[in-house]
Amino acid sequence: MRVLVIEDYELLRESLREGLREAGYAADVAADGKTGLWMATGAEYDVIILDVMLPEIDGITLLKKLREAKSDASVLILTARDATEDRILGLDAGADDYLVKPFAFAELLARVRAMVRRGYRSKNPVIEIEDLCIDTTSRTVRRADVPVELTAREFALLEYLAMRSGAVVSRTEIWEHLYELHCDAGSNVVDVYIGHLRRKLEKPGQSRLIHTRRGQGYMLGVDEVSIR
């Protein structure tokens, strides 16, 4: 999942970037409203964490412009003012949620997870596909009740595929949702990670979970085409 942090206070911005990365998100950052808006409209973000008081363009104006540009990224507003009017203002401008500074980072992560789930129309933090069970909160995976050890990147890939299970997901989409802006890796790294995932999830004797659609991408779940 890809997250954009727009915050002018460096200490907070960098800590959020680091914390989100360590929690398995691809995190980009912007220090002012103008750069933030440019980045938010230029790429597919699952969640945007937005400070209200920003240089160049303030958070609320940025949010309105973002919604005008038909972006449907989930937006979490960070505000230092806890007056009701301020929260209403943010939510009415198109925010999905808000947090009042200072906040607990664990709470921010939980809210980001919930927003990601909502973004993919999924309410349960535990995704079950056939005998595969993915717990997005504890970030653990089991297949046929056997725990599967995954790296952060592998888990992120599996989580994204699981959120969109039943649909074919292109390499570009995967790449866009999993890699940060200044990543040198090309979209062919997706194939490499798909290979890693398959090795770990599809042990001998187990059914195929990740299906390849040649020229289109990948799909997680029951492959109706191969059943047919």
Place this chain on the structure above:
Amino acid sequence: MKSLRGRLIVGTICATLAIFAAAAIVLYIAIRHSLIAEFDRALLVQAQAISALAEMDRRGLRLDIEGGRLPQYESQSDAGYALFDGAGKEIHRSDGTPWLGAHMGDGSRDAMGFARLPGGGRARWRSLTFTPRMEDAEEDDARGPRQAGAGGDARVVVAQSAVRFDERLRILGWLLATVFATTSVATAGVMARVVGRGLLPMTRLAAQIGAIGERDLARRIESQDVPLEMLPVVQRLNDLLSRVGILVERERGFSADVAHELRTPLAGLVTTMEVAAMHPRPADEYRKTIQKCLAATQGMHAMVQTLLTLARADAGRLEIQRRHVDLASLVGERWKHFADAADARDMDVRLSLTPAGVATDRELASVVIDNLIDNAVAHGEQSGWIELRVTPDGSRVVLIVRNSGSRIAPSDCENVFGRFWRGDSARTMTGLHSGLGLSLCRRTIEMLGGSIVATSDGGVFEVKVILPSTDGSDAITTP
């Protein structure tokens, strides 16, 4: 506590009682006077009647009455008369009136007075000096002209008991006292009610004022039912409420700003530490995190310090120790702390510092200079220039701090002294420049007896500080 109601009631009652008492006393005196006059007139008539009976013959003065007694005085012991000749010798006297003395009315034609009665009470007497009728005028003429005057005159003193008169006066006195007492009590009651009713609007006003809490300072006291005399009070109160409301609003805004300015670095600190604690890290990473947190805490500390200084300045509790200070060398000294930062931003520095003595507090002046230089270095453009200038100008010394690359509109120049104001419409550099520095500068310079103005023209931002020079000031102690 003095009660207006009590004072009004006591005041009006005292005044009314004094007026009533004076009226009663005047009335009493007037009635008494007229009663005495009437008494005296009656006595005069009696005295004249007796004097008509007196005649003078060869043997001397005598009273020409049958049986030697006047019947109307016979049966009375408290009324009587006495007749004296010109020499004061008693000629005749009614029975039982030894208290009628020869001294009464002696030496005057018409005298009157009171005399004590032996049986208690008093009597009113009146004397009449007259020339008695001569019994034989021809004989008198033959003996030569009769001598008028002391020898020939006679004096009659008539007296009558004043017991009944005194009784009437006593009744009159009691009557007046009773009327006075009753009216006083009635007046007190009426006054209490009238004053109470008159003060009712005040009670209502107090209730209205009491109902205004700190949350509804926008409410105003209604003036339609207020008496005319209290209208100015209500208007002043409403004016005061508006001013208090504005102050409270500003204070709330300020507190919200303080909260915001402290919350953001606090959020940064919390998140940084939480992220660092998520899993074990190498010592070097922890060291970096601690250094970052330390820098953030120092920033917060500086802001709290500035806020405290501002609060002290606002409360007038900032201690000022004036000394002779050379502003040029002080600016040069403070500049050294910022030279590296300006160098890092590739700024061209122009120093023009002419020695100039000012009578000022070294510490406070340093705070101002630091803030001005810090602003210029932080907000001036990269690779631009900074100018620091100290110039003596007669009785004052001028300090100018200029930087290129100003993005502040000329119309915004007065706003730079507002608390938490930032050049950016939103904000820049949260946690580093809180927007309090110039506000503190203005407050401090004002306390030091100087002035500070900012201008922005053609991309150049200038702050001009004027301080009184040491010349001509005697209150300075040079260490």
